[in-house]
Amino acid sequence: MQSNAALEYDYSLAKKFTFLTILFGFLGMLIGTLLAAQLAFPSLNYLLGEYGTFSRLRPLHTNIVIFGFTVSGIFATWFYIGQRVLKVSLKESKFLMTVGNIQFWLYFVGALLAVVSLLMGITESKEYAQFEWPFDIVVVIIWVLWGLNIMGLIGIRREKALYISVWYYLACFLGISMLYLFNNMALPTYFTSGGLGSFFHSVSMYSGTNDALVQWWYGHNAVAFGFTVPIVGMIYYFLPKESGQPVYSYKLSLLSFWGLLFVYLWAGSHHLMWSTVPDWMQTMGSVFSVLLILPSWGSAINMLLTMKGEWQQLTENPLIKFMILASTFYMLSTIEGPIQAVRSVNAIAHFTDWIIGHVHDGVLGWVVFMIMSAIYHMTPRMFKREIYSKKLIETQFWLQTTAVVLYFTSMWIAGITQGMMWRAVDEYGNLMYSFIDTVNALHPYYVIRTIAAIMYLAGFMMFMYNIYKTVTAGREIEEEPQFRTPIAA
Amino acid sequence: MxxxxxxxxxxxxxxxxxxxxxxxxxxxxxxxxxxxARPVEGLKPYTVLELAGKEVYKKDNCIACHSQLIRPFKSETDRYGDFSVSGEYAYDRPFLWGSKRTGPDLHRVGRYRTTVWHEAHMWNPPAVVPGSIMPAYRHMWKNAADIETAYAEAVTVKNAFHTPYGPGIRKGKEAWEKYKPTVLAQARKVAEEMKGTEGVSKEEVLKMIDSGKVPEIVALIAYLNRLK
Amino acid sequence: MREEWRIIAYVVTSGILVVMLYGYILYLYRSEKSGKRDYEKYGKLALDDEIDSPVIEDKPASERYKDEK
Missing domain, CATH: 1.20.5 (Single alpha-helices involved in coiled-coils or other helix-helix interfaces)
Structure with missing residues (x-):
């Protein structure tokens, strides 16, 4: 491969997946907002007949956010970062381009069909693994195609050293492959019963406690390899690039990488505390959860130190603001998680809204903030236009930050309140509250959460508008900016 | 190195x-x-009707708000009954422990709620539990539960995992046609305990069963009553 | 009995992995101190990422290590 002066990076795939990221992000958050409102105002359950109840819509929300929004974000940034740090263009390989395009269309159509299937109630009812077997197969094919692209791009790379982000994307690919395959092992009943019943139905290969163990090994680590590993991969590229500062310590980033992979997997059993899985396993889950703070904070602190001596950028550049806040929320949720994994805390927190709060400070504060700043960074370079409005980004930033804070504080209080009420006894040792008392006590927090959700969604719509205006009406730029993303004042 | x-x-x-x-x-x-995976002594596999009910439970995703796992604390055993043990779940594919209690635990709901209670509650939750934020699930009276798929599941787990089902559960259309009346009879028994609601009378439910279709609500109640 | 073996396996594997992780830290710092390798230069990979930017390593690691011997 000779280097060619006219050769350019090919962003067509990154653009396509960026579009999907925004589409699914909006859908997922819209449904999320509706769900939040339904808990505060139950009459909202009847907007869509049987398809509009909280229970039917909840898997839609989680799956669209995980497999729609986040995974498209991972794909979009991979097709952007991958080329750049390996210094090779997708244009140089017709094969990889074709594979990428098949991946995109299969993913787009597959995702829409999967959404419809969940709405119809076709589900395995395992959390975050609801898709029935035909959709699982499509997911596997898409994932293999993506793997092909990663390996292929690494194979034809010009830069022989692999940047740390590539390590993270590679780990994301491998981790999710393993988890998804094992957790979704199921027998399609149509074929095993001589053609009876629904074609879509399947029955899990594992039962009861085993199924729970496999499921939470999956559930916990899908968070690891979907919401942590690739997002860390993104920030390792976008923060240094946007600020013009190399990673504070590259060695620390390597260590945190192996530390994270090594520790994360063992902590899954903390989702099953006080259940019927063996005690020693629960204890180990608890211990490893606490150990997990080290590699997580390793990466987060590395990011903060990357800004050393350049903190003025935080006030000048809204993208830096987004990314620094994202790593701060990452630190918050990675200390909150281990706290919830302590057995006595877990006894109160489990089954309550505190867990919902934890997930959302991680996802809203860390994952969504990071993916949005990645898109803000990529768009001017992909479309050769300046970001349309700085004011809009600033407003969005404050609106969404307030929303996240409102969200998790209300859920913390709601969760702890309910957890304490469930166990409260009077002087004779009788339970003090009926279950419905503990539900009614949460109403104000559910209302606050709904307001937070609306604010966050509004912020996301500002983001959408800003990107739309950038692509259609942003001032054109001649040369690709090296570091700081150009934003019209 | x-x-x-x-x-x-x-x-x-x-x-x-x-x-x-x-x-x-x-x-x-x-x-x-x-x-x-070893079942506790005396544990019976789900009947086909109960399996169909479990499918309704899955389809409408009750797991979003209800757990089926009683933890070993006094506050939980006082509220819900004996704490759960592993062998009780031996026939649960998938497990339905859930991870959030927006509503109460249901692992032993069959001990303290009745068919009539469920019927009235699923039709209009706040009428039975004032202040309830649970939505009504009235479409369950109209939709038919997929008993054939439930039967297919029973056949599958019998053959693949040696779940102890009787000789009536066999592969193929013919075996199913022969077994179907058993399921309808089970459903009829549940429906006869029902009282009827303001929207759908007991007679209408029975009529639907006699025409060979089991309303989702009947299958679901059979399943919930089984949780003990 | 089985349970005990698993606990032992669990602790031993964790132990081995911890030792390896520390070994890795040592390895990283030693090879940088002895001048064999400069890890921090890889940080530049994110900054100079134009398609015509100079590459930091032009040979894969397997070849580079052969030269060292």
């Missing part, structure tokens, strides 16, 4: 990543499989 070997080649690295990821699962999960 070992670490050089990892750095040397992306594919070695990929292999090493996979190994580091896999080891936790291998040690934590795999060895327990045989033990945890």
């Amino acid at each position: 070992f670490f050089r070997w990892i750095e040397r080649n992306p594919f070695f690295m990929a292999a090493w990543i996979s190994l580091v990821i896999a080891v936790a699962g291998l040690i934590e999960i795999v060895p327990d499989f045989a033990k945890a």
Whole structure:
């Protein structure tokens, strides 16, 4: 491969997946907002007949956010970062381009069909693994195609050293492959019963406690390899690039990488505390959860130190603001998680809204903030236009930050309140509250959460508008900016 | 040196990543499989009607708000009954422990709620539990539960996992046609305990069953009554 | 009995992995101190990422290590 002066990076795939990221992000958050409102105002359950109840819509929300929004974000940034740090263009390989395009269309159509299937109630009812077997197969094919692209791009790379982000994307690919395959092992009943019943139905290969163990090994680590590993991969590229500062310590980033992979997997059993899985396993889950703070904070602190001596950028550049806040929320949720994994805390927190709060400070504060700043960074370079409005980004930033804070504080209080009420006894040792008392006590927090959700969604719509205006009406730029993303004042 | 070997080649690295990821699962999960799958003494597999009810439970995703796992605390056993043990779940594919209690636990709901209670409650929750934020599930009176798929599931778990079903549960259309009246009879028994609601009378429910279709609500109640 | 073996396997594997992780830290710092390798230069990979930017390593690691011997 000779280097060619006219050769350019090919962003067509990154653009396509960026579009999907925004589409699914909006859908997922819209449904999320509706769900939040339904808990505060139950009459909202009847907007869509049987398809509009909280229970039917909840898997839609989680799956669209995980497999729609986040995974498209991972794909979009991979097709952007991958080329750049390996210094090779997708244009140089017709094969990889074709594979990428098949991946995109299969993913787009597959995702829409999967959404419809969940709405119809076709589900395995395992959390975050609801898709029935035909959709699982499509997911596997898409994932293999993506793997092909990663390996292929690494194979034809010009830069022989692999940047740390590539390590993270590679780990994301491998981790999710393993988890998804094992957790979704199921027998399609149509074929095993001589053609009876629904074609879509399947029955899990594992039962009861085993199924729970496999499921939470999956559930916990899908968070690891979907919401942590690739997002860390993104920030390792976008923060240094946007600020013009190399990673504070590259060695620390390597260590945190192996530390994270090594520790994360063992902590899954903390989702099953006080259940019927063996005690020693629960204890180990608890211990490893606490150990997990080290590699997580390793990466987060590395990011903060990357800004050393350049903190003025935080006030000048809204993208830096987004990314620094994202790593701060990452630190918050990675200390909150281990706290919830302590057995006595877990006894109160489990089954309550505190867990919902934890997930959302991680996802809203860390994952969504990071993916949005990645898109803000990529768009001017992909479309050769300046970001349309700085004011809009600033407003969005404050609106969404307030929303996240409102969200998790209300859920913390709601969760702890309910957890304490469930166990409260009077002087004779009788339970003090009926279950419905503990539900009614949460109403104000559910209302606050709904307001937070609306604010966050509004912020996301500002983001959408800003990107739309950038692509259609942003001032054109001649040369690709090296570091700081150009934003019209 | 070992670490050089990892750095040397992306594919070695990929292999090493996979190994580091896999080891936790291998040690934590795999060895327990045989033990945890053993049923408690006297545990019966779900009847076909109950399986159909479990499908309704899954379809409308009750797991979003209800757990089926009673933890070993006095506050939980006082509220919900004996704490759960592993062998009780031996026939649960998938497990339905849930992870959030927006509503109460249901693992032993069959001990303290009745067919009539469920009927009235599913039709209009706040009428039975004032202040309830649970939505009504009235479409369950109209939709027919998929008993054929439930039967297919029973056949599958019998053949693949040796779940102890009787000789009536066999592969193929013919066996199903022969077994179907048993399911309808079970459904009729549940429906006869029902009282009827303001929207759908008991007679209409019975009529639907006699025409060969089991309303989802009947299957669901059969399943909930079974949770003991 | 089986349970005990698993606990032992669990602790031993964790132990081995911890030792390896520390070994890795040592390895990283030693090879940088002895001048064999400069890890921090890889940080530049994110900054100079134009398609015509100079590459930091033009040979794969397997070849580089052969030269060292």
